[in-house]
Amino acid sequence: MSIEVVRPARTLQGSLTVPGDKSISHRYAMLAGLAEGTTRLSNFSTGADPASSLACMEALGATVETTGEGPTRVIEVTGTAGKFIQPTQPLDCGNSGSTMRMLSGLIAPHPHTFTLIGDHSLTLRPMERIRKPLSQMGVKMDLIEGHAPITIHGGPLQAIDFDTPIPSAQVKTAVLFAGLQATGTTSLSESVRTRDHSEHALRAFGATLTRSGDKLSIPGGQTLKAIDATVPGDLSSAAFFLCAALLFPDSNLILDSLGMNPTRTALLDVLATLGAKFKVLTVEEHHGEMIGTIQVNVAPGGLKGADITGPLSAMIIDELPVLAAIAPYTRDGIRIRDAKELRVKESDRIALVAKNLTAMGAKFTEFEDGLDIPGGQTLHGAQIDSGTDHRIAMAFSIAALRAEGETEIHGAEAAAISFPEFFTNLRELCPA
Numbered sequence: 001m002s003i004e005v006v007r008p009a010r011t012l013q014g015s016l017t018v019p020g021d022k023s024i025s026h027r028y029a030m031l032a033g034l035a036e037g038t039t040r041l042s043n044f045s046t047g048a049d050p051a052s053s054l055a056c057m058e059a060l061g062a063t064v065e066t067t068g069e070g071p072t073r074v075i076e077v078t079g080t081a082g083k084f085i086q087p088t089q090p091l092d093c094g095n096s097g098s099t100m101r102m103l104s105g106l107i108a109p110h111p112h113t114f115t116l117i118g119d120h121s122l123t124l125r126p127m128e129r130i131r132k133p134l135s136q137m138g139v140k141m142d143l144i145e146g147h148a149p150i151t152i153h154g155g156p157l158q159a160i161d162f163d164t165p166i167p168s169a170q171v172k173t174a175v176l177f178a179g180l181q182a183t184g185t186t187s188l189s190e191s192v193r194t195r196d197h198s199e200h201a202l203r204a205f206g207a208t209l210t211r212s213g214d215k216l217s218i219p220g221g222q223t224l225k226a227i228d229a230t231v232p233g234d235l236s237s238a239a240f241f242l243c244a245a246l247l248f249p250d251s252n253l254i255l256d257s258l259g260m261n262p263t264r265t266a267l268l269d270v271l272a273t274l275g276a277k278f279k280v281l282t283v284e285e286h287h288g289e290m291i292g293t294i295q296v297n298v299a300p301g302g303l304k305g306a307d308i309t310g311p312l313s314a315m316i317i318d319e320l321p322v323l324a325a326i327a328p329y330t331r332d333g334i335r336i337r338d339a340k341e342l343r344v345k346e347s348d349r350i351a352l353v354a355k356n357l358t359a360m361g362a363k364f365t366e367f368e369d370g371l372d373i374p375g376g377q378t379l380h381g382a383q384i385d386s387g388t389d390h391r392i393a394m395a396f397s398i399a400a401l402r403a404e405g406e407t408e409i410h411g412a413e414a415a416a417i418s419f420p421e422f423f424t425n426l427r428e429l430c431p432a
């Protein structure tokens with residue numbers, strides 16, 4: 001386990017291009033693996049999670065090659081033209097819930113037996129949520145008390161009409177990916193609109209799907225064609241630096257090539273409520289995804305407070321740890337409720353946020369579905385336990401920037417799951 005030391009900073013100045021979006025990278029990797037032809041992906045996420053998706057595609061018969069480095073790095077995926085092979089080894093999803101859940105839907109229509117495994121954290125995460133719709137479609141799927149390892153006995157699938165009981169883009173995607181290859185038209189309704197990267201990615205690869213109100217429909221028996229695409233920067237990774245910028249009155253942060261898909265930007269509204277001032281400098285569309293350059297400053301008067309409840313909690317679920325970590329430094333505090341899903345992410349994020357806030361001397365109230373963190377607090381440097389969770393490691397590195405004394409992030413290597421460059425960027429943008 002590696003330790004990173006984070007010292008208090010005075011300001012945040014500069015510009016940053018965050019790595020390619022993790023959610024979009026997974027989807028492009030998987031659809032490229034199924035498609036016919038060679039897909040070329042620029043700015044593909046450098047994180048370990050999307051690398052798990054690429055490795056699974058190779059195990060399923062696709063070819064993956066990397067050319068160039070840094071900004072010129074391109075991932076080339078030559079797909080299987082709709083025919084995955086029988087893998088000779090279990091499909092290792094690593095730490096990635098997205099890989100395990102979305103891949104299950106993608107491979108289920110193929111006439112093979114698949115075993116999906118993951119690391120300790122992934123083995124603790126709920127998988128019944130994908131078994132339900134997929135088994136309605138005719139998939140025989142074995143879990144161990146609702147968890148991985150998963151065995152899928154693949155074969156022909158029938159379309160279904162499915163109402164998603166919990167807001168989850170991963171479950172939606174598993175159903176859409178299976179529906180794409182089923183007999184008949186699969187429909188799916190969501191009560192809370194989750195991130196729609198799968199819908200854009202499917203269309204980019206040539207599939208037809210329609211949305212009417214909150215109902216999506218995808219005809220089965222479709223084939224996909226390779227694309228050339230650039231992955232937008234990951235707003236959930238940028239969130240750490242956006243929150244860091246808010247900690248200093250004279251901050252000036254420019255984020256380039258940032259993904260600004262409206263189903264992901266609710267965080268920007270919350271930050272604006274807290275006291276961020278945004279300027280959109282450029283914006284363009286690529287395969288249905290918005291990519292822009294934004295400038296962030298802090299409004300005079302500093303950070304106020306925020307109430308995050310109801311559907312909003314689901315929409316910014318990945319950003320809640322960092323919002324919780326900066327909450328003590330706001331004037332009015334941050335109240336987070338209706339976020340029980342945080343307990344079944346890469347870790348129990350409510351418990352780990354609580355543990356690390358306590359270590360830094362913060363006062364708060366913990367609920368089963370959230371946290372109430374008063375503002376106006378002074379925190380001290382501490383030993384932080386990442387719990388091997390990338391977002392916890394990064395969230396408390398941001399809290400450390402305004403603490404008194406230095407903070408040690410234990411298990412800092414977890415950041416590489418989504419953002420390997422995080423600590424380098426932190427040192428560049430927030431010198432002590």
Ligand code: S3P
Pocket residue numbers: 022023024098167168169170171173195317318
């Ligand atoms: C993701 C969906 C969300 C999110 C995860 C990525 C995706 O999970 O928390 O980090 O790429 O579809 P759920 O589908 O469990 O809500």
